[in-house]
Each structure stands twice: as structure tokens, then as C-alpha cells.
Amino acid sequence: MTDSWSSSSWDVHLDWRPETGRQGLADAMRRAIREGRLAPGAVVPSTRELAKDLGLARGTVTRVYSDLTVEGYLRTNQGAPTRVAANEVPDAPSRKQPTPRAAPWVPDARWDLYPGRPDLSSFPRAAWVSATRRVMQEAPARAFDYSDTRGPAVLREALSRYLARSRGVLADPERIVVTGGFSHGLFVLARVLHERGDRELAFEDPSLPEFRDRAASAGPAITPVGVDERGVQVSEIDSPAVVVTPAHQYPLGVTLAPERRTALVRWATSNGSLVIEDDYDGEFRFDRRPVGALQALAPERVVYAGTTSKTLAPALRIGWLVLPRMLVEPVRGALENLGWRPPALDHLVLADLLNSGAYDRHVRQRRLAYRRRRDRLLAALPGGITPVGISAGLHLLLRFPPDFRSESEVIAQALRASVAIDPLGRYWMRPGEHPEGIVLGYATPAEHAFAPAVEALMNVLR
Template identity: 40%
Template sequence: MSDGLDLYLPVSTTRPAHALETALRAAVVDGRLPVGTRLPASRALAADLGIARSTVSEVYSRLAAEGWLESRVGAGTWIAGFPRQAQPAVAQRQSPPEYELRGGLADAGDFPRSQWSAQTRRALAEMPVSAFAYAPPEGAVELRDTLAGYLARTRGVAVTAAEVLIGSGFGDLLSLTCRAIRARGGKRIAVEEYGHERHRRIIAESGLEIVAIPVDSEGADLADAEADAVFLTPAHQFPTGVPLSPERRRAAVEWANARDALILEDDYDGEFRYDRRSIGALQALAPDRVVYLGTSSKALAPAVGVAWAVAPPELLPELLRQRSLSGVTPSGLHQQVLARFLDSHEYDRAVRRRRATFRTRRELFAQLLAERAPELRPGGLAAGLQCLVELPDAAAEERALAAARQFGVALEGLADYRAPGGNPDRAGVVIGYGAVSSARAARALALAADALANGLSF
């Protein structure tokens, strides 16, 4: 088309004017042609549709007279809007909360744009032509090599590049791993009684039956679990914040060995402990039993779209088979950029910056909570992007959440994370201090503390 706009408009050869008029109205109403769109010139559209130019001109004139189109002298024909009688019904949308304090989220506002741009330019300059083709199913070798070194250095993971599998996000790799377990004959997987509901949906979609296991001050308790695998957050249980104790870590490995089972280790924020050195990865205790899972979304941003797994060698062929069946391939360009971002230690610097930010926010929240509700305190490790404030009962949890909604603060209670079969008697509110912007953090955390104080009021 001469002016560059392609349109799909079904037009009948028997009644072309009527068909074109109907098709244009429908395209405006359903949003395919938004208000302010410039339409092709009548000559160009007629040529594309195989109809007379006079037919297009006639339809344009008629729709302009009705208010659908606007003809501008010397500037063509434009979508003007809906005539009053044709305005589509618009569903009433609820305004989002002013402050985002849900757990497990990080603020993308401090994404290291200039550093990422520099490494993107470096990758584009250095990448061979072959690197612009589809990436290998296991991931770009440059990223797998660099990640193996980084994970061994910072998380104590026992790994070689050959055991690293790159994914397009944590959910992608969780799905692949669960489908691989199912394909190898697994039927049941144990999950912590509190965790992401989305993760449980992904697991269930693979065909595995989910069974909840208790979580207490020592982390998950696998003593009575009858399953072929277990999904754990051992470094910093999500969302309660407790680490898996040394005794429970050993017990988990013994459990897996006794049942020929797998442990799926979600190390979602293991780099973000700020009171002392981070707890190392569980994977190092049993590399042949643990699938280690990590992601760049907390240190950088979800838009990077890169996650990683370190898998036992015997599981890798099935994981790659599931990768082939999924049809999903992570961005080869993002893998090349991330490899250089890690290699230049920009990733380490990004983690340190965010670690300092999260520490400051947790300390501020603890201070605010002590002032407004001295009976309460943040639980769990001084680590990560969130903490749990436990409350006396479910009624207090609901009162606190209701107050938060009134204050414009997005919060979730412990009940929002509870798996079916989990303990219904434990109550609390999860305070996520990772996603709110720095300029708004103090106000948001003060409102959260006020909401929790309201939860104690009768």
C-alpha cells in the first residue's frame, strides 16, 4: 500500500460499498482502528481491495457525515470517534492502589539502564552472526559459562556449565521441571504450606498432585511427606522469611535419598541477606538430588526475561525434551547481554545496591511498626524483599487488610499464600518493601504500619 497502512477489511464483490462501510464501522468499534488513525487514501485502499476508487470515496463521505471519520484538507481521512448512538459500553475499572507493598516484587525504577545499554552495545559488537540465530535449547554457552562461575562464587552451588539450563523466566523452568518429573513417572509433589499461588497452578498444570507440608520456625517439615519431589525456598522461606534450619536441610537430603526423589530449590532472593553472609544453596549438599532454580528478576527486572536451572545430569535430557515440546526459547540477545553484565560484575553491583535499599526499608518499617504497634514486629531473617508480621487471628488479618485498602496500600495476608490443606489458624500480613519507589517508600511503609495497628483494634 502506497502510504504504508495495511488493513484487513473483508469486502464482498457483489455489494462492495455496503461491505466496506460495515467492515470499517466494526473495526472502529472493536478497537482495531483506534481514534486518531489515518486511513489509506481512497486510491490506495481501492487498489488493495480490488474495488472502484469511487466506491471507497463514497463510503468515506458517508461515514464522515455520520461522525465516524474526519476528512482534513490536504491531510487525508482519519478515524474521528464513535457517533453518540454507537459508543461501546466501557466496563468500570477499579483504580489500582496508590502504594504497592505486596511480597516478592522489586521496583524496576532503579534498573541500571546505562550499564545495561553499555553491555548491549558490547554484545552487538562482539556477537558472531551465528549468535543471532535461535539460541541452543540449553541456552547460550557464554551465559552458561558465566553463570556457573557466578553461582559457585556467590551461592556455593556445585555446578559446571554443562549442568546449567537457561529459561525465559522462573515459571518457564518450574513448568519444565515438573513436566520432566511427571514424564519420569512422578505423581505427587510436596510444597510448603505457604507460597505463591501462581507456582502451585504451574505445578498442578504439569499433572502432579500437590500436597502441603507444614512450615514452622525451622522452615519446612518433610517428616511425613509422601511424594516424588518437593518444592522448597530453603534460604528464605516465602513468605514467612524463616530459613531452613541445618537439621531440616540434612533431613531434606535424607528424605530425597530414601525415596529417590528430587528437591526443587527456589533461590528467589538468596543474594539479599543483609545482616550477615547469605545462607548457601541447599544444592551443594546433594547436587544429584536438587534442581536449583534462580532468576534475574529480583536483582534486575522481570523484563530481562532470563532465569536459570542447575540440574542433575541424569535429568537434563528430559528437561531438554520438555523444552523442545514447549516451543519456548529464551531471547538469545538477552542471554548474550546478561552474560556480559555478569562478566563485568555489573550484576554484583546491582545486587549490592538493592541489598542496601532493602535493608534501609526493612529497618525503617521496623521502626515505624514499633512506634504504631509495639506489640508487633517483623518476622523472619533480615533479608529479601518482604517480611511477615504475624497477627493474633484471621479477624485481625482481615481488619488490617481492610484498613490497607482504605489507605490505598496493596497488601496480602498470610491466607492469600496458603496452600489447600495448610494451617488455617496462623494469621498475618506480608509487607513487601521491594516494589515501591524510593520516593514513596517512607509514606507507604508508614501507612502499612498504621493498617497493622488497626488490625489490633476491636
């Protein structure tokens, strides 16, 4: 049974059960605020009044109010009543709608610092609308027909020029295949490799489990390769192909050392093996010029994979593979067999952004904005916590001192404070003891939410 209670200043039904105690009351109030049942600016009962209404100790209610104030749900002023925070107005959904989630795999939390996404509010809407208008005005009628399975030639040509100047990729348009994001391209590649007889595919350990699962669903067995402070340990690779993140290892954030780059290319060339280079955030390097793509060292042995998911938005579902010549037709054929039909109009809009320079301008603006965020986050960190991978990207790893709380305790405390962060532990492939830490996506919050999100996280870490 849930309790309904009222006071002189408030009449609200809370889905709260007495046996859930302090934590249950806090969760119930959070839900009521998010769903709009407690309106922004509304006065809440005094701690004494609410404690009496619910039959709780006043100290319990005081601690709940204190927690919700720290999290930004409530506002307190000396000598004035406690109120629901006014900044809930733009974020509060209609009471007829469910609370939206950022993504199905992200914990439902008010402060989203989960890695893997850019600031979605920064999507260049005006530039996209302008490019769409030009495409609609200038595209020939055949642009509305089924597109080349590899993607429109105009986009592949634009990508060829962009990747050459920004990442040093040797990208003949005939070797580019545009996919529905990196996960889609990885699945197709894994399927092609498995069908040609490559029964294993190696991944860095640690690496993103969602990608490992996606590749495994295409057939090959997935094997681990260790990573240290100099990147993937090439001497451990014992599979015909390996997926790596050399510019900014995910999630550890290290850059593949020059001698390891050389060793990896030598391994692939001498063994007739394949390297799949996931360049997921290569445009975002802050402390020096971006590290060039590995692909340029061995274009017939390295598949280069890129995406708009970090530069623009994941919802576009646009990625690309720059393939060795021997794989172009097998990949195209696999896409045909899977029934892939590229969204040609979106591809033409992206080509326009690339050719007009709007895409480059957006990337430069976001690089500056994300660097500022990184610096603000680093300045706020309490002593003893070590940030790793700070020179690039949209995330960083926080490692704990030996006497700190466990990773699972920090994650649990963050969720209680309604802060979404990612535990490093879920990325490891091999069992056993591993370094602990949390992975933060400091690019994820909208600009107005960044400072309070960091403040809520710092309260957890302190």
C-alpha cells in the same frame, strides 16, 4: 446516575452516586486525582461548600478530606485552602490513558507494598545499555541465529562462575538450562517428572499458590508439607519430589535449620527423590553472610532454580535451572517440544553484566538499599505487631497480637487507604485455622514513594 457539581473554585464531574456515601465520595475523588481531572496543586472546595453542593453532612466531607490527606492525595495548611497534592505530577497518567496497574494480580492502589518484586526504578539502565552496545559491537553473526535450547554457552558459563562464588552452587555449564523465569522452569520440571511417572509434587504449606497452580497444570497432584520455625518438616514429605525455599521460606521468612537441611538431603538421597530448591532472593541476606545453596550437598538430587526477577526485573523473564545430570536431556527435550526459543540477545547482555562485574555491583547496591528500607520499616512498626523473616529477602511477615483486628479487616482497611499488601491467609494449602498476618514487599516502592507508603501503612495498623 452520577452527580456533576461545581463551586466557585472548582468545576469537576465526579462519578459518584449519593447512595455510596462517604466511601464512594472518597473513591471518586481518588480516581479524579489519579486520572488528572483534578490537577496537582488545584484548590478544592471547603468542606462547608462541598457538603452544601452535594447535599451531605459537613462532617462526612471533613472525614473524606482527612482520609485523603493521610493517604497523600490532598495537602492542608492552617489558614490556607486545601489543595491536591503537588507530588501527583510525576505519577498522574494522561487523562486519555487508563490508570496503569503494577501487575494483574496486584490490587489497584496508590501505595504498592505488595511482595514479589524489586524496586523497578532501580533497574541498572545505564549498565544494561552499555552491555547491549558491547554485545552489538562484538557478537558474531551466528549470535542472531536460533540459540541452543539451554541458552547460549557464554551465559551458562557466566552463570556457572557467578553461582559458584555467590551461592556455592556446583554448576557445570552443561547442567544449566536457562528458562523464561522460575514459573516457566517449574512447569517444565513438573511436566518431565509427571511423564517419568512421578504423580505427586509436594509444596511447602504455606507457599505461593500461583506456583502451585502452574505446577499442577503440568499434570502432577500437589500435596502439602508443613513448615514451622525451623523450616520445612521433612518427616511429613510423602511425595517423590518437593519444592522448597530453604534460604528464606516464602512467605514465612524462616531459614531452613542445619539439621533439617541434612535431613532433607538424606531423604532425597536414600529414596531416590528430588528436591527443587527455589532460591528466589538468596543474594539478599542482611545480618550475616548468605546461607549457601542446598544444591551443593547433593547435586544429583537437588535442582537449583534462580532468576533475575528479584535482582534486576521480572520483565526480563530470565531464570535458570542447575540440573542433576539425569534430567538435563529430558528437560531440554521438553523445552524443544514446547517450542521454546531462548531470547539469545538478552541472554548475551546478561552474560556481559555477569562477566564485567556490573551485575555483582548492582546486587551489592540493592542489598544495602533494601536493608536500609527494612530497618526503617521495623522502626516504624507500632507495638505488639511481630515482624518475622527480617534477616533476608525483599519481604517480611507481620503477625498480629491476639486482640488485634482480623487479617481480612486489616486488608480491607489497607485497600480503603489505597495500600496494597498481601494477606497470609491465601498462601495456606490445608483448610482450618492458621496464624494470621500480612506479607509486605518493602522493596517494591520507588525510593521517593517508600516513606509515604510506610506512613500510609502505619496509619492503617494504628
